[in-house]
Amino acid sequence: MSALLDVSGVTLRYKTPSVLVTATDRVSFQVNQSDRFVLLGPSGCGKSTLLKAVGGYLSPSEGRIRIKGRDVTEPGADRMMVFQEFDQLLPWKTVLENVMFPLLAARKLPRKEAEDRARAYIEKVNLTRAVNSYPHTLSGGMKQRVAIARGMAMEPDILLMDEPFAALDALTRRTCQDELLQLWEDTKFTVMFVTHSIAEAIKIGNRILLLSPHPGRVKAEVNDVDRVSPTDGSAGQLEKHIHELLFADEVAH
Ligand SMILES: Nc1ncnc2c1ncn2[C@@H]1O[C@H](COP(=O)(O)OP(=O)(O)OP(=O)(O)O)[C@@H](O)[C@H]1O
Numbered sequence: 640m641s642a643l644l645d646v647s648g649v650t651l652r653y654k655t656p657s658v659l660v661t662a663t664d665r666v667s668f669q670v671n672q673s674d675r676f677v678l679l680g681p682s683g684c685g686k687s688t689l690l691k692a693v694g695g696y697l698s699p700s701e702g703r704i705r706i707k708g709r710d711v712t713e714p715g716a717d718r719m720m721v722f723q724e725f726d727q728l729l730p731w732k733t734v735l736e737n738v739m740f741p742l743l744a745a746r747k748l749p750r751k752e753a754e755d756r757a758r759a760y761i762e763k764v765n766l767t768r769a770v771n772s773y774p775h776t777l778s779g780g781m782k783q784r785v786a787i788a789r790g791m792a793m794e795p796d797i798l799l800m801d802e803p804f805a806a807l808d809a810l811t812r813r814t815c816q817d818e819l820l821q822l823w824e825d826t827k828f829t830v831m832f833v834t835h836s837i838a839e840a841i842k843i844g845n846r847i848l849l850l851s852p853h854p855g856r857v858k859a860e861v862n863d864v865d866r867v868s869p870t871d872g873s874a875g876q877l878e879k880h881i882h883e884l885l886f887a888d889e890v891a892h
Contacts, residue, residue: 641708642669643829644693644797648702651688662688663855665702668848670797673827679840680850680858680885686833689855690799693831694720706796716745719790723802725782728774728789734761735770738789747793760788763822780811784818791828798830805834816842837881841867841874849884859884 647667653660662685670676678686691697693704695714704711706718719741721727728737738757742748748756761770764784774782783803790798804812816839823830832843840847845865849858861881867873 643672643674643707644670644831645705646670646689646693646702647705649689649692649699649704650701651685651692651697652700653688661854663850666850666855666857667702668857668860670829670831670846673829674831675823675843675845676829676831677840677844677847678831678833678850679837679847679881680835680855681852682835683853684850685853685855686835686850687801690720690801690831690833693797694718694799716741716747716793717796718799719793719795720799720801721783721786721790721803723805725779725806727786728782730774733771733773734766734777734785737774737785738792741789741793745793756792757788760792761785763791763825764788764818778811780807780815783807783815787819787822791822791826794828796829798828800830800832802833802835804839805836812839819843837878837885840864840881841877842869847881849881851888858887 648665649663650661650665651663653662666689678689680686688697692699693711695711695718729740732740735757738761739753742753742756743750758770761767764787766781766784766788769777769781777785787803804815807815834840841864847861847864849861850856851858864877867877
């Protein structure tokens with residue numbers, strides 16, 4: 640089976656007037672259908688940059704990014720993004736209108752069907768009671784759930800999530816993680832999820848790509864995350880193992 644997403648030897652650079660910043664160096668990985676694929680690494684290792692490149696917002700200086708065999712050259716409705724910031728919703732639109740917006744803008748569905756689809760995904764994220772509310776009346780966790788519903792309603796090939804729960808309090812963060820996993824159980828969507836929390840990576844992912852600090856290079860890939868359990872101590876062991884993999888060089892010095 641060929642991979643859904645194929646990232647091959649990707650180097651990503653930012654050119655500023657004074658410097659050339661290499662964010663990632665020849666990074667390769669593949670994401671399969673229904674993977675919960677996590678990019679994990681310390682701040683500045685290029686996780687967000689990689690996600691943006693898969694989103695089509697940045698072009699690699701080296702290497703190729705292909706989705707379903709096609710080169711990624713621009714943003715597209717097949718790759719929807721959810722960001723960390725709470726202000727990603729349109730403030731003058733209700734929850735329902737926000738979720739419908741990309742469906743209508745992409746001319747994916749006629750209005751009535753777009754509304755039915757939007758309502759179904761709003762229900763999946765448990766926000767039916769807020770369907771006619773405006774973003775400023777919602778909590779941070781509710782806003783993130785609207786952004787997730789909006790991304791999922793497009794039924795993209797892959798949902799790209801950039802630390803979507805990082806700005807939430809610990810309790811809400813846990814609830815949102817549980818809801819995301821429940822959604823995955825229901826629909827088995829493919830997701831690429833960026834985090835710098837090892838615990839979150841283990842909770843969300845079935846596969847984790849570990850990146851080294853700046854510039855980001857692949858340190859290791861952990862592929863059997865689903866086998867660990869939070870109750871028998873195996874999740875704790877994996878957390879320790881990942882910590883060692885991530886910080887092996889620092890320990891050696
Ligand atoms: N627009 C930009 N212009 C120049 N350099 C940038 C830009 N965006 C990011 N960088 C640099 O690229 C590198 C990777 O940044 P990136 O945001 O992808 O890291 P990250 O792993 O997502 O970090 P964090 O977890 O802190 O968000 C960093 O050195 C950063 O300073």
